[in-house]
């Protein structure tokens with residue numbers, strides 16, 4: 001074992017895997033562009049207060065999982081545990097808006113939570129997400145969901161299901177919270193310690209506790225949908241209507257509550273339905289009070305986030321393609337000192353023309369260099385010996401077909417580009 005290992009709960013993306021990451025990131029950017037969302041990049045740390053005020057003091061994230069630290073001046077920061085609060089912070093700070101054409105945003109990057117590491121869950125994990133800030137129109141809810149749907153289908157995923165719910169607004173939630181308290185109180189001793197806490201502060205959170213005994217008790221809990229007021233009901237009906245119009249299949253699941261305090265009305269999850277998985281691929285919802293909690297004006301918003309780790313696992317389970325591994329187009333085989341120097345010039349020219357080129361200055365024999373050419377997976381080998389050089393020639397060998405021909409050196413780039 002080496003002296004040092006990667007920190008617990010983190011991982012390296014190794015060279016043979018990185019093309020998968022590049023692929024999903026590329027597709028995400030393409031889809032964001034289709035929907036006219038623009039990228040926003042925020043720092044990986046923020047004042048910890050931003051998360052305490054937005055995500056909520058009672059959430060697991062803030063209570064147990066935040067990487068908090070003091071800098072040398074005693075300011076308290078946190079590595080970002082999620083992407084929405086920083087985006088909303090930046091939105092307010094920079095006066096972004098629909099008017100400045102900057103209300104539709106997407107982000108990518110690492111997030112950090114001190115969580116118990118398990119398969120598909122890490123302390124540094126990579127998320128993609130979008131935020132649409134400024135509108136309460138349910139059309140926007142449907143569009144945000146449609147973007148996630150389009151992304152997953154574009155990747156080729158089939159085994160997933162969209163579940164939606166409305167968790168109501170402040171107005172309808174009080175009665176519901178009371179109903180939940182009444183329902184769960186008689187079973188208090190059977191609940192996990194987290195849930196006993198949640199029952200006082202945020203009873204809705206009991207509905208998505210992963211502990212078995214809590215899950216069993218929550219089975220028959222009252223449904224939020226029975227407590228929605230007129231506005232919230234009309235809103236939810238519109239979202240369903242628009243999704244149907246866009247031919248996006250969904251199921252209503254009243255147990256979807258989303259873990260964070262700032263959510264209201266529309267909540268949704270894309271669930272991986274591969275056998276034994278039952279994991280959330282993408283989760284999102286409306287957060288109409290978040291901006292206010294961060295000191296902004298009344299600024300409604302809705303967004304989603306998903307983890308790249310989970311996404312790549314699901315794609316592997318469904319045996320989907322990530323495109324091709326990176327390989328050089330050309331491998332230069334140079335024999336002798338003069339050919340090697342002439343080869344250097346040629347390599348630079350080819351790279352400038354966008355042709356990916358590889359060679360190995362430590363190998364001198366024809367045999368060793370050809371072996372390397374095959375090992376890298378290059379499409380072509382260019383063979384330059386002293387005889388060829390004297391006649392201004394070079395041998396172009398197609399490594400997949402095994403054919404080769406002699407070409408004048410000044411014509412070589414054109415003949416490779418034409419292939």
Ligand SMILES: [Zn+2]
Nearest residue numbers: 169172229232
């Ligand atoms: Zn309501």
Ligand SMILES: [Zn+2]
Nearest residue numbers: 192195209214
């Ligand atoms: Zn529980």
